[in-house]
Amino acid sequence: MKHAYVFPGQGSQFPGMGKHLYDTNETAKALFEKANEILGFRISDIMFNGTEEDLKQTKVTQPAVFLHSVIAYLALPNAKPDMVAGHSLGEFSALVANKTLQFEDALKLVAIRANAMQKACEQNPSTMAAILGLADEKVEEICAGITGEIVVAANYNCPGQLVISGSNAGIDIACEQMKAAGAKRALKLPVGGAFHSPLMEPAKAELQAAIESTTFSTPICPVYQNVVAKAVTEPTEIRANLIAQLTGAVRWTQSVQAMVADGATHFTEVGPGKVLQGLVNKIEKTAVTDGFSGTETLA
Incomplete structure (x- = not known):
């Protein structure tokens, strides 16, 4: 009976995200203000009052989703994860939750990652598509x-x-070709570029340098990282996997299966949206799932 905490990635953002936390929680308010200072612009204003279009820019989306997730997690009383994981960008939130990274350090890395990815997208016009109903x-x-x-x-x-x-x-x-092979749908996604592919290579050097000069501590519980889909606790390994994730695949199905095999029965998604709860339920029918975005009344 283990409790896993999971954190969403890009695509979960929505106008007004995180505002309730800012308005009702002094610690949350202080963290948002600290983030505005670190980023050099008032990201909280864009999150609370911006349009969907404003929130779609990668350099805004990634820090926004990270901030909402981490600040919601820190507002949770008695959160005691046995394991953590995050979908793509969410891996950075997971690494704050299991104390591998400090909040400020992780936010700086997310901002560098977002800007580097934005530049890579501009260099290589590219895209992504969702394929439904075909075997992997x-x-x-x-x-x-x-x-x-x-x-x-x-x-x-x-x-x-x-x-x-x-x-x-x-x-x-x-x-x-996917449709011809029997895919139910092959749908191009409204994204800025080919994330998690070799086309992100131009962003790698910048992110790698930043990650290598950041302190990674021994975590309080394992993180199930996207590129290896298994429990990792060794800081050097965590660092290498985080760099590899930029051009490597997000093995979410395999990560959830590994967490279940290692005893996870309860998954709590922390941050905006409910995407991961839906995915976990499809991967493991018996799992108990819930979520916390900072607007729920805590029992």
């Missing part, structure tokens, strides 16, 4: 068979839902 192996096989273009499996979200990432032309070809 079939999706991988089709991606591998496309020559002259980059197309890879990027997010293993749950059985029958895989996101692919690559060049614009490569994704178009792949979507056609």
Whole structure:
């Protein structure tokens, strides 16, 4: 009977996110103000009063989702995780929850990551697509068979839902082939670039330098990292996996399966939205799931 805490990634943002926490919790308010100072702009104003469009820019989205998740987690009384995981960007939130990273350090890394990814997207016009209703192996096989273009499996979200990432032309070809192979849907996503693919390589050097000069402490519980989908507690390994994640796949299905195999029965999603609760329920029917975004009344 173990309790896992999981943290969402980009795509969970919404206008007004985190405002209730700011208005009702003094610690939360202080952390938002500290974040505004660190980032050099009032991200809290964009989160609380901005439009969906304002929140869509990668350099805003990533710190916004991170802040909402981490500040909500710190507002939770008696949070005692046996294990943590985060989806893509959410891995940084998870590493604050298990005390591998300090709040300020993690926020700086997230800002560097977001800006580096934004630049990589501008350098290589590229995109992602969600493939529904095909076996993972079939999706991988089709991606591998496309020559002259980059197309890879990027997010293993749950059985029958895989996101692919690559060049614009490569994704178009792949979507056609996926449909021909029997996919229920092959849907291009409204994203700025090919995240979790080799096309993010230009962002790697900058993020790697920042991660390598940041202190990583021994965590209080294991993190199930996206690229390896197993429990990790060694700071050097955590650091290497975090760097690899930028161009590597998010193995969410496999991470949740590993957590369940290691005794997780209860998953709490902390931060904006309910995406991960839905994915966990599809991966493991018996798991108990709930969420905390900072607006719920705590029992």
